[in-house]
Amino acid sequence: xxxxxxxxxxxxxxxxxxxxxxxxxxxxxxxxxxxxxxxxxxxxxxxxxxxxxxxxxxxxxxxxxxxxxxxxxxxxxxxxxxxxxxxxxxxxxxxxxxxxxxxxxxxxxxxxxxxxxxxxxxxxxxxxxxxxxxxxxxxxxxxxxxxxxxxxxxxxxxxxxxxxxxxxxxxxxxxxxxxxxxxxxxxxxxxxxxxxxxxxxxxxxxxxxxxxxxxxxxxxxxxxxxxxxxxxxxxxxxxxxxxxxxxxxxxxxxxxxxxxxxxxxxxxxxxxxxxxxxxxxxxxxxxxxxxxxxxxxxxxxxxxxxxxxxxxxxxxxxxxxxxx
Amino acid sequence: xxxxxxxxxxxxxxxxxxxxxxxxxxxxxxxxxxxxxxxxxxxxxxxxxxxxxxxxxxxxxxxxxxxxxxxxxxxxxxxxxxxxxxxxxxxxxxxxxxxxxxxxxxxxxxxxxxxxxxxxxxxxxxxxxxxxxxxxxxxxxxxxxxxxxxxxxxxxxxxxxxxxxxxxxxxxxxxxxxxxxxxxxxxxxxxxxxxxxxxxxxxxxxxxxxxxxxxxxxxxxxxxxxxxxxxxxxxxxxxxxxxxxxxxxxxxxxxxxxxxxxxxxxxxxxxxxxxxxxxxxxxxxxxxxxxxxxxxxxxxxxxxxxxxxxxxxxxxxxxxxxxxxxxxxxxxxxxxxxxxxxxxxxxxxxxxxxxxxxxxxxxxxxxxxxxxxxxxxxxxxxxxxxxxxxxxxxxx
Ligand SMILES: Cc1ncc(C[n+]2csc(CCOP(=O)(O)OP(=O)(O)O)c2C)c(N)n1
Numbered sequence: 153x154x155x156x157x158x159x160x161x162x163x164x165x166x167x168x169x170x171x172x173x174x175x176x177x178x179x180x181x182x183x184x185x186x187x188x189x190x191x192x193x194x195x196x197x198x199x200x201x202x203x204x205x206x207x208x209x210x211x212x213x214x215x216x217x218x219x220x221x222x223x224x225x226x227x228x229x230x231x232x233x234x235x236x237x238x239x240x241x242x243x244x245x246x247x248x249x250x251x252x253x254x255x256x257x258x259x260x261x262x263x264x265x266x267x268x269x270x271x272x273x274x275x276x277x278x279x280x281x282x283x284x285x286x287x288x289x290x291x292x293x294x295x296x297x298x299x300x301x302x303x304x305x306x307x308x309x310x311x312x313x314x315x316x317x318x319x320x321x322x323x324x325x326x327x328x329x330x331x332x333x334x335x336x337x338x339x340x341x342x343x344x345x346x347x348x349x350x351x352x353x354x355x356x357x358x359x360x361x362x363x364x365x366x367x368x369x370x371x372x373x374x375x376x377x378x379x380x381x382x383x384x385x386x387x388x389x390x391x392x393x394x395x396x397x398x399x400x401x402x403x404x405x406x407x408x409x410x411x412x413x414x415x416x417x418x419x420x421x422x423x424x425x426x427x428x429x430x431x432x433x434x435x436x437x438x439x440x441x442x443x444x445x446x447x448x449x450x451x452x453x454x455x456x457x458x459x460x461x462x463x464x465x466x467x468x469x470x471x472x473x474x475x476x
Numbered sequence: 477x478x479x480x481x482x483x484x485x486x487x488x489x490x491x492x493x494x495x496x497x498x499x500x501x502x503x504x505x506x507x508x509x510x511x512x513x514x515x516x517x518x519x520x521x522x523x524x525x526x527x528x529x530x531x532x533x534x535x536x537x538x539x540x541x542x543x544x545x546x547x548x549x550x551x552x553x554x555x556x557x558x559x560x561x562x563x564x565x566x567x568x569x570x571x572x573x574x575x576x577x578x579x580x581x582x583x584x585x586x587x588x589x590x591x592x593x594x595x596x597x598x599x600x601x602x603x604x605x606x607x608x609x610x611x612x613x614x615x616x617x618x619x620x621x622x623x624x625x626x627x628x629x630x631x632x633x634x635x636x637x638x639x640x641x642x643x644x645x646x647x648x649x650x651x652x653x654x655x656x657x658x659x660x661x662x663x664x665x666x667x668x669x670x671x672x673x674x675x676x677x678x679x680x681x682x683x684x685x686x687x688x689x690x691x692x693x694x695x696x697x698x699x700x701x702x703x704x705x706x707x708x709x710x711x712x713x714x715x716x717x718x719x720x721x722x723x724x725x726x727x728x729x730x731x732x733x734x735x736x737x738x739x740x741x742x743x744x745x746x747x748x749x750x751x752x753x754x755x756x757x758x759x760x761x762x763x764x765x766x767x768x769x770x771x772x773x774x775x776x777x778x779x780x781x782x783x784x785x786x787x788x789x790x791x792x793x794x795x796x797x798x799x800x801x802x803x804x805x806x807x808x809x810x811x812x813x814x815x816x817x818x819x820x821x822x823x824x825x826x827x828x829x830x831x832x833x834x835x836x837x838x839x840x841x842x843x844x845x846x847x848x849x850x851x852x853x854x855x856x857x858x859x860x861x862x863x864x865x866x867x868x869x870x871x872x
Contacts, residue, residue, distance in 0.1 A: 183706075206705075277612065277632060278611075451834070453614030454833045468861065
């Protein structure tokens, strides 16, 4: 069956709800409307209002009550409508969701998934295009993952729901309806917290997650026509980071470029670059380079293409790496 | 019979004792017994013991003109969005009276904290409607100068501005422009927000601060019954204006489709605030006749019968009926307003297309008052990077 990312996520939610009656969905407009992106489409009709809960318009309230539900043995899957609206819930997420397991000496589990459509490129107004992943990856007690394609969307969401740890689940919103992929349910998924080589190569390693994985794959194609062989790794998990495949790759290629939409300063790229430097310093032919959003607020949408890392900026960084 | 604790249906008043029936009234569709109204949907003047007021013919025609022009801003912007000139538009169809009544009750020295939908209030503040389009077209975040117009930036994060409004009002208190007894000095703040926003922590915290410091702020909630797809029952189980009591200040529910009543009630609340008597919550009971925004599809959740019901309460039609019945439209008044609306439409159509895209180099310029060296470097690299393309083009 060929599915979009939106469909994969919808099917993943449905499957998780069928498999476990404790799974609940909560959020703004997730019921009748099926969410503003229709990711929860049809679920309230089939599972009822007790399991697909249209919440009051209050993010701190949504996450805070989900904490209580989780304490009571449920597995809430919370939808934040857009990346920029997670901040009213930030306190609950970093002070409560992230710490309750630790605080209770492991007696209280927080099996919660917080789904956030993230990233730009959809021509939206302010607060609808942000990449807040580093804020959460910097918080011990949370796990942070990002899917990049329909098949991962389907499996990773189910795995995140099954996890007993709280998971921030990032969905690249501009890919929701972009491409279709074949879902073959007989092929079992990789474990959730693992990164994966999505295109092998020998000359340089491109590291990315979420929306920019596609940009990197295009860059690898473009570079191939110029005789350069780029390896592309989809990190998939940002906290914990799965450095195994990354280090193995960089030791082979000697070069790495990290690509993401978030601001470069103190972003995921900084962490990855320093880990690579610490662990394969002598294999490096060039410093690890980062390509990302500028250290500015997200700009008005008419010029967002200038802000977002595109094919040219990735290739430019590749060129710079080879200049060393 | 006791209510099912897990039921999330609309409150069924027959499940409770008599008190709640009293609170809710027989039906919420008409706003209940406490609704302040001065002009009926049929266009007849009625009187209210607490908020009565006389209006001159001039004022009434002015309200009409403001509402017609505001509706034109809305329909024109909606059309521009359909033609791909705007990324999105937040429509106000049906909410003209709530906005014009509130907007016209302001004095120049008062200050407005809007959401993203206050196009009618912006109109009253003398903002060129073209300046509202930039945000929705994606060229800027609003082009007016808030300090010049006493009208803040549009706020997209739901409820955030309610705290800003309260803090601003506390600033006014400290500046000694509240309760001076001089009408041209006494000032107040108005904070606009929706029924959905009433669920946010920020809004409730704003109420607490305002009550605690007796801040000169009017909380103006347009209860248009919907927060995107969620009906008012998902945000509150009592009429919203009654919440004020729990915070310690008065709440009033006004017919938000009646421009005379919203004007009278807002004026009274602003006056209280200016005199130093503290905050008021106004719930303007209205209905969103359009979609939430141009990306929304209300057919998925809303009954068309409700829309039909509310069309009969159209804020513009009732003033028009009143003006006609009382012979206040002589001399081609209605035609001249129509003419003005057409000109405004033209201004928006032509102006929108020529709103320039921002210079991408400007991404870096206004992040800080004083630009850090690192960011200057990033900007220079960005400029050099761009230039490299044109050089390539030139040498090719
Ligand atoms: C904090 C936050 N959460 C979610 C959103 C997405 N959102 C935009 S408008 C809206 C509904 C607002 O409803 P209401 O407050 O009643 O105002 P209305 O738009 O109906 O005037 C939602 C959920 C947002 N802008 N900010």
